Amino acid sequence: xxxxxxxxxxxxxxxxxxxxxxxxxxxxxxxxxxxxxxxxxxxxxxxxxxxxxxxxxxxxxxxxxxxxxxxxxxxx
Numbered sequence: 497x498x499x500x501x502x503x504x505x506x507x508x509x510x511x512x513x514x515x516x517x518x519x520x521x522x523x524x525x526x527x528x529x530x531x532x533x534x535x536x537x538x539x540x541x542x543x544x545x546x547x548x549x550x551x552x553x554x555x556x557x558x559x560x561x562x563x564x565x566x567x568x569x570x571x572x
Contacts, residue, residue, distance in 0.1 A: 501552075502553055505549040509542055
């Protein structure tokens with residue numbers, strides 16, 4: 497359950513990081529005092545996003561692991 501939930505998160509994070517690299521170059525020309533090369537900001541946002549996604553995937557996975565498989569199959 498956990499890898500199944502985290503694969504889209506990691507994929508989205510990789511694609512959005514790539515897009516953000518190009519978009520910050522465009523926006524830096526429109527805003528004054530903004531540096532397009534801010535690896536600390538990108539890393540901090542990625543770590544925060546991964547932490548929230550991991551907790552969001554871990555809690556339901558832990559709850560599902562506590563259910564007896566036989567009982568779960570009967571209710572379906």
